[in-house]
Amino acid sequence: MTHTTQPLLQVRDLRVRVGERTVLQSVSLDVPAGALVVLMGANGSGKSTLGMALAGHPSYRVDGGQALLGGQDLLPLPAHERARAGLFVSYQSPPDVPGVKNNLFLRTALNAVHEARGQPPLDAFDFLAGARQTAKELGLPEALLGRPVNEGFSGGERKRNELLQLALLQPRLALLDEIDSGMDVDGVRAVVALVQRLRAQGTAFIVVSHYLTMIEQLQPDTVLRLDQGRIAEAGDMELARRIARTGFARQAETAEA
Amino acid sequence: MDSAQADILAAREHLDAQGWIARRSEAFHHLPPPALPDWLAAHDDAPPLNGPGWTLGQGASGVQAHWLDAHDPAQRAELLAGLPRPGEGEAAPFAWAHRALCREGLRLHVAATPQRAPLCLQLHHQPRARAEAPLLVLDVAPGAHCVLIETHEADTARPAVAQNLHAHIRLGQGARLQHLRIAAPQAGDRVAHHLHVQLAEGADYAQALAATGSGYHLQRNHITLQGAGASARQAALLLLGSGQIDQQTYTDLQAAQCASQVETLVLAQGRAHAVANAHTRIAPGSDGASVRQRLAGVPLAGHPRLILRPHLEILHDDVQAAHGATWGALPEDALFYARQRGLDEAAARALIIEGMAHALLERCLGPGDGVLAEWLQGGWLARAIAQQLQPGEEVHHG
Numbered sequence: 001m002t003h004t005t006q007p008l009l010q011v012r013d014l015r016v017r018v019g020e021r022t023v024l025q026s027v028s029l030d031v032p033a034g035a036l037v038v039l040m041g042a043n044g045s046g047k048s049t050l051g052m053a054l055a056g057h058p059s060y061r062v063d064g065g066q067a068l069l070g071g072q073d074l075l076p077l078p079a080h081e082r083a084r085a086g087l088f089v090s091y092q093s094p095p096d097v098p099g100v101k102n103n104l105f106l107r108t109a110l111n112a113v114h115e116a117r118g119q120p121p122l123d124a125f126d127f128l129a130g131a132r133q134t135a136k137e138l139g140l141p142e143a144l145l146g147r148p149v150n151e152g153f154s155g156g157e158r159k160r161n162e163l164l165q166l167a168l169l170q171p172r173l174a175l176l177d178e179i180d181s182g183m184d185v186d187g188v189r190a191v192v193a194l195v196q197r198l199r200a201q202g203t204a205f206i207v208v209s210h211y212l213t214m215i216e217q218l219q220p221d222t223v224l225r226l227d228q229g230r231i232a233e234a235g236d237m238e239l240a241r242r243i244a245r246t247g248f249a250r251q252a253e254t255a256e257a
Numbered sequence: 258m259d260s261a262q263a264d265i266l267a268a269r270e271h272l273d274a275q276g277w278i279a280r281r282s283e284a285f286h287h288l289p290p291p292a293l294p295d296w297l298a299a300h301d302d303a304p305p306l307n308g309p310g311w312t313l314g315q316g317a318s319g320v321q322a323h324w325l326d327a328h329d330p331a332q333r334a335e336l337l338a339g340l341p342r343p344g345e346g347e348a349a350p351f352a353w354a355h356r357a358l359c360r361e362g363l364r365l366h367v368a369a370t371p372q373r374a375p376l377c378l379q380l381h382h383q384p385r386a387r388a389e390a391p392l393l394v395l396d397v398a399p400g401a402h403c404v405l406i407e408t409h410e411a412d413t414a415r416p417a418v419a420q421n422l423h424a425h426i427r428l429g430q431g432a433r434l435q436h437l438r439i440a441a442p443q444a445g446d447r448v449a450h451h452l453h454v455q456l457a458e459g460a461d462y463a464q465a466l467a468a469t470g471s472g473y474h475l476q477r478n479h480i481t482l483q484g485a486g487a488s489a490r491q492a493a494l495l496l497l498g499s500g501q502i503d504q505q506t507y508t509d510l511q512a513a514q515c516a517s518q519v520e521t522l523v524l525a526q527g528r529a530h531a532v533a534n535a536h537t538r539i540a541p542g543s544d545g546a547s548v549r550q551r552l553a554g555v556p557l558a559g560h561p562r563l564i565l566r567p568h569l570e571i572l573h574d575d576v577q578a579a580h581g582a583t584w585g586a587l588p589e590d591a592l593f594y595a596r597q598r599g600l601d602e603a604a605a606r607a608l609i610i611e612g613m614a615h616a617l618l619e620r621c622l623g624p625g626d627g628v629l630a631e632w633l634q635g636g637w638l639a640r641a642i643a644q645q646l647q648p649g650e651e652v653h654h655g
Contacts, residue, residue, distance in 0.1 A: 055593075055597050056596075056597075057593055057597075058593070078596070078601075078602070079593060079596040079597050080596045080597075080599055080600055080601045080602070080605070082597075083596070083597050083598055083599040084599050088597075088598075089597055091594070094594070095588070095590040095591050095594050096588075096591065097588075097591040097594065097595065097608075097609065097612060098588070098591070098609075098612055098613055098616050099611070099612030099613050099614070099615040099616030099617075099619070100591075100608055100609065100611070100612030100615075101612075104608075105595070105598075105608065108600060108604065108608060109595070109598035109599045109600055110599075112598075112599040112600050112601070112604065113598075113599040116599070148612065148616065165598060169598070169599070
């Protein structure tokens with residue numbers, strides 16, 4: 001896999017507050033196009049906060065730092081413009097969207113992104129054909145396309161639905177927050193296959209995960225450990241294996257020593 | 258003087274003697290209706306209207322329809338046959354005013370089909386006069402299943418009207434009616450719709466109303482579950498960018514094993530004023546009755562005034578009842594989720610609102626597929642939301 005020298009995502013000294021608590025003290029990381037970075041960290045270390053802050057969630061206040069996507073400063077942009085610029089953040093717990101049919105939600109989102117890219121909108125027929133095929137590949141029952149978004153979906157179905165959105169929207173950078181939690185073995189295979197396909201097309205990934213099995217299959221370029229709102233350690237698969245063996249508490253002690 | 262003229266005169270005399278709705282009236286004190294002359298005046302100096310009154314859509318075979326002239330004694334007798342005389346209740350002056358002004362009416366009779374397949378009716382009403390009192394009488398035979406889409410929309414610009422509409426709906430034993438009502442008057446209209454619904458044993462009635470605001474807009478249901486095992490579901494979606502609406506539902510459970518659900522969602526902004534009243538009465542002897550009321554108000558922007566009034570009157574022990582009223586905001590997590598997928602704020606908001614509206618109507622009517630689903634997916638809701646609920650200033654509290 002070839003990566004351009006200029007990182008697609010450049011985060012510098014990002015400082016983020018949720019309410020009165022500063023969750024990210026200072027986070028810096030680079031992700032080249034087509035690269036895959038695995039982000040690990042104990043509960044509460046700030047992994048999800050990084051995703052929400054990059055996405056522009058109003059509850060996550062950026063107090064300092066910079067985040068560039070393809071050279072464009074993300075932080076002044078409203079959430080939808082960050083998405084249209086190519087940022088996709090999958091949710092750890094995707095919310096219900098009551099009454100909004102999944103296929104309508106997906107098509108509306110896709111056409112909003114198409115419009116921003118100067119591409120023609122998809123009509124309902126073309127969209128449905130593509131969505132059905134992709135849903136089938138991801139193991140998402142076709143019936144869920146006609147149901148309100150995430151309403152009554154199981155945990156695994158919600159995650160597969162996130163993958164469906166990812167596959168259709170084809171972002172430049174995707175942050176997948178514990179996409180494997182709640183997934184069965186086939187679901188994890190679907191994640192790996194989709195990530196590999198999109199990486200080959202140049203999509204970069206930040207994958208938050210606790211599970212070595214999927215991380216190994218993803219073959220990350222970099223593994224980062226987040227601790228107390230900072231990148232405490234950077235490495236390769238060996239770092240992920242060490243964390244899996246010894247846990248985060250032991251890693252923190254080692255880093256301090 | 259013929260019998261029709263005598264009946265009209267008697268109604269006017271009753272109004273003269275008893276007067277109009279009192280300002281202190283419990284049912285109407287939040288949004289008092291315009292004075293009596295508005296509901297009777299002929300506006301002789303105004304240009305005539307061209308509306309056809311009631312029109313029944315194509316494909317309504319299997320239904321008997323009679324348009325009747327209320328000024329013709331014989332036709333008036335046929336039109337009013339079996340209907341109760343206006344009483345002395347709080348809304349009775351509207352009923353007397355209707356008797357005094359009613360010019361024509363439509364009687365429909367839906368028979369049961371051997372296959373019990375639903376009979377689908379599309380009924381549209383356009384005003385014929387500046388002040389009018391249309392009448393609809395619908396009888397659904399025992400065992401029949403009917404789907405009725407009833408629309409009141411201002412298709413083209415016309416002078417403002419005062420419309421005092423009454424509908425009497427009677428469901429025979431085991432009959433079923435799914436009733437979608439659209440009431441979208443013009444801004445200056447004064448509209449009062451009164452529905453009187455009676456359910457026999459085992460009958461099932463579902464009414465989903467979508468209504469917008471106007472100068473004065475009353476939607477009042479009085480539903481009586483007379484037979485054991487009857488059930489009624491009422492859902493109301495009130496969309497108000499401006500103007501006002503007063504929605505009143507009175508449900509009376511009079512027999513055992515009856516069930517009633519009332520759900521109202523008010524989405525309002527600007528200086529709109531909405532009142533949602535739900536009053537359910539469970540009569541003595543109504544063993545196993547089940548009642549639920551759920552009223553929700555979502556102020557979207559500006560200073561809308563939303564008044565939600567759930568009320569239960571329980572006169573029997575062996576019942577299940579729940580009610581509640583909530584004021585809240587659009588679901589922020591869903592809004593942000595949509596924006597993170599690329600929808601701008603206005604598009605995300607419209608999508609979420611339309612979803613909430615669809616969910617409400619489908620909970621009442623059922624998801625289904627046929628003519629109801631087609632209508633719901635046909636774009637009316639999206640257009641109404643776009644027209645009524647433009648993104649605006651922030652909500653102000655206090």
